[in-house]
Amino acid sequence: MEITLIKRIGSGSYGVVYEGIWITNTRKCVKVAVKCLEKGNNKDSETNILREIRNLQELKHENIVTFHGAYRQKNICLIFEYSDCGSLYDYLQKKIVRVSNIEKLHWMLQCANGMEYLHSKKTVHRDLKTQNLLLFNNYRTLKICDFGTVKQYATENTELIGTIGYMAPEVCTADGKYTEKCDVFSYGITFWEVFAEKKPFDELKKKNMHPLAIQYKISNGARPDINDMHICKDSDLIKAIIEKCWDQDPDNRPTMKRIVAFLGIDLRLYIPLNFEDIEITECVSLRMVDMVSAVMKIGELDF
Ligand SMILES: Nc1ncnc2c1ncn2[C@@H]1O[C@H](COP(=O)(O)OP(=O)(O)OP(=O)(O)O)[C@@H](O)[C@H]1O
Numbered sequence: 001m002e003i004t005l006i007k008r009i010g011s012g013s014y015g016v017v018y019e020g021i022w023i024t025n026t027r028k029c030v031k032v033a034v035k036c037l038e039k040g041n042n043k044d045s046e047t048n049i050l051r052e053i054r055n056l057q058e059l060k061h062e063n064i065v066t067f068h069g070a071y072r073q074k075n076i077c078l079i080f081e082y083s084d085c086g087s088l089y090d091y092l093q094k095k096i097v098r099v100s101n102i103e104k105l106h107w108m109l110q111c112a113n114g115m116e117y118l119h120s121k122k123t124v125h126r127d128l129k130t131q132n133l134l135l136f137n138n139y140r141t142l143k144i145c146d147f148g149t150v151k152q153y154a155t156e157n158t159e160l161i162g163t164i165g166y167m168a169p170e171v172c173t174a175d176g177k178y179t180e181k182c183d184v185f186s187y188g189i190t191f192w193e194v195f196a197e198k199k200p201f202d203e204l205k206k207k208n209m210h211p212l213a214i215q216y217k218i219s220n221g222a223r224p225d226i227n228d229m230h231i232c233k234d235s236d237l238i239k240a241i242i243e244k245c246w247d248q249d250p251d252n253r254p255t256m257k258r259i260v261a262f263l264g265i266d267l268r269l270y271i272p273l274n275f276e277d278i279e280i281t282e283c284v285s286l287r288m289v290d291m292v293s294a295v296m297k298i299g300e301l302d303f
Pocket of ligand 1: 009013132134
């Protein structure tokens, strides 16, 4: 594989990500992201990256970042399609473009779509957060990345894995048994973050509270303030769904399939609109969203 690394983009817990150029067998130049395991990283990291490769080979979906392959050159390197808009986390930090609520809802639908696919493959992500959601196509397309934590959930899950603030209470309890519903919890927190444009539990972090103390509070029911979300006042149903997603009891959380059905039906109402019209029509659309959803709720979609 002919790859030239151009510049460093950033780093994660077990490696560095570079922007690179991949010259394909047909001599085409493709911009890629190359994730390399750092020298001096331990055996666990190598196990994780090998696990990520195995997981990625199985996963092909429009809302999951495309994996082109891997090579070893001193270190193991993974090649992915390149996201020129960065992550959802980067967007929320810099906000260099204006994104309407409708476009944000579309992001959350795409995220749920990718997660539903993952769950249909009987796998659980375990580290869903804004850093692991990449944006493409002028901020319109969202794809899930970072599959080092992905695992089949046919077996009993007990590993303590994830990110403080996004981790479901059951992941950190004594027996630590959890299912794919831990991703639904993280999805709820991520949804809130996108609309509140704040980092979850940031006020506690700013008070220098220990991360484990923050997680302890979450395990005892602490949640972000739902009213921090900048969403049309009438969109109580959207808020109700988020609250269901981060319910203490995993069984009360909706499946990703239900979330896709809910948001998908709503979004069909306003996707045909021009994006230029959205600023004016957004509130009206969201009210329509609630009406339609309320009707659906009475019927098949019972959250
Ligand atoms: N395909 C990609 N295209 C462009 N940037 C990427 C791509 N994949 C990752 N990045 C960026 O590289 C940086 C590091 O990503 P990485 O997935 O290694 O770590 P992380 O998710 O930030 O942290 P951790 O793995 O510890 O949870 C992030 O800024 C991320 O947005």
